Amino acid sequence: MEIIKIKDINKNQISKIYNYFYKLPNHGFLDFSKNKKNFEKEFIDILNNKKFRFLIEIHNEEIQNYILIKNENSINRSVVMTKDVGKLKNNLTIIKEFSGSNNLEIGIRNHTRKEMNKISFLTYLRTYNFMKLEIGNLFNSNDEDSILKLKNYKQYYKDLLSIQNDCFADQYGYEANDLLEFKKELQNLEKRGINSYFEITKSNDEWSGYAWTQLNEENNEGRLSMCGIKKKFRNRGLAKPLIISSINNLIINNCEVIYLEVDNQNEPAKKIYSDLGFKKYSKLDWYVITN
Structure with a gap:
């Protein structure tokens, strides 16, 4: 995983990240805009916010996966968003370097509980409905x-x-x-x-x-x-x-x-x-x- 920081980002990289997210269905606790200009503003806001950390996995110069972490320290919780949930286990160490002792939670869109129960490191909490x-x-x-x-x-x-x-x-x-x-x-x-x-x-x-x-x-x-x-x-x-x-x-x-x-x-x-x-x-x- 490569840690992305605001000072390291250039327009070409933001464009590549936008193209990556544009192709993804809504899948976590946060939906990014499909409008490129709005996406750039949203993304820069996140990178500037000390509560967030954004990590990407790159192979042959192509983005393969990402992990977004948001620390909610006052309630001892950190929430995680990713495309490939199965890869979280291998990245827990780097996630915890940022989240510290917080409890880790992840919100997953439109998957069956039966499907998620097959992932041994996930324990169901609750559901939110989108209307x-x-x-x-x-x-x-x-x-x-x-x-x-x-x-x-x-x-x-x-x-x-x-x-x-x-x-x-x-x-x-x-x-x-x-x-x-x-x-x-x-x-x-x-x-x-x-x-x-x-x-x-x-x-x-x-x-x-x-x-x-x-x-x-x-x-x-x-x-x-x-x-x-x-x-x-x-x-x-x-x-x-x-x-x-x-x-x-x-x-x-x-x-x-x-x-x-x-x-x-x-x-x-x-x-x-x-x-x-x-x-x-x-x-x-x-x-x-x-x-």
């Missing part, structure tokens, strides 16, 4: 007046970060964001022509729920990136009106299709999305990588 909604008419809602639409979210960075961390603190695999990372993520999306929208539900003047949607201006594809309710306000029917309001906002802004992912164990959320017309189109199974 999408082809846009039709606006949804009816009687509760949208109670929802705060943040037209200029840049005035609310700290408040948005606080409620995001509160809403998702007890969710599996969530690593609390910090202000610098949060701002940088939003700025990187903006550079790629992806608009962010935030909507808040309030209970007794307290922010109780949070939704973050994104809209790609180039292809009119939207994403319900995050939607959550603070633990003490759950089971009060707050989530569905917030989701509907967020979806309606995307529709008003000419969105044509909306994507999301949801924990397969989250039955209430799955029911809301199904009732609204979202259809499952893919899944991501998470496994622990053992020695």
Whole structure:
């Protein structure tokens, strides 16, 4: 394996890496853009981020495989993505040089559990479903007046970060964001022509729920990136009106299709999305990588 660092990358190498990923189906926890310019921005962002390490295997000047590692040190976890899962075992030493004592996990797309169970060093954890909604008419809602639409979210960075961390603190695999990372993520999306929208539900003047949607201006594809309710306000029917309001906002802004992912164990959320017309189109199974 050859470790790729930002200072070592030239345009020809990025082009070769883009061509390699372009031919691959979506297969892990992260999907790279098929648009070359956007891919380059995404890839450079990853190489510049100290949480990530990217390694490639080259034979006869051709890329044969890669390993992407992301450290989530605050929750003692590192997540791995690769084309060839079977080769992970032979590269655990170099992976652990970067991940340290963290638990290693990998997300694998669209493979059967039976197929993955044949790989001795993988232990199944849980599944996330990928769903999408082809846009039709606006949804009816009687509760949208109670929802705060943040037209200029840049005035609310700290408040948005606080409620995001509160809403998702007890969710599996969530690593609390910090202000610098949060701002940088939003700025990187903006550079790629992806608009962010935030909507808040309030209970007794307290922010109780949070939704973050994104809209790609180039292809009119939207994403319900995050939607959550603070633990003490759950089971009060707050989530569905917030989701509907967020979806309606995307529709008003000419969105044509909306994507999301949801924990397969989250039955209430799955029911809301199904009732609204979202259809499952893919899944991501998470496994622990053992020695």
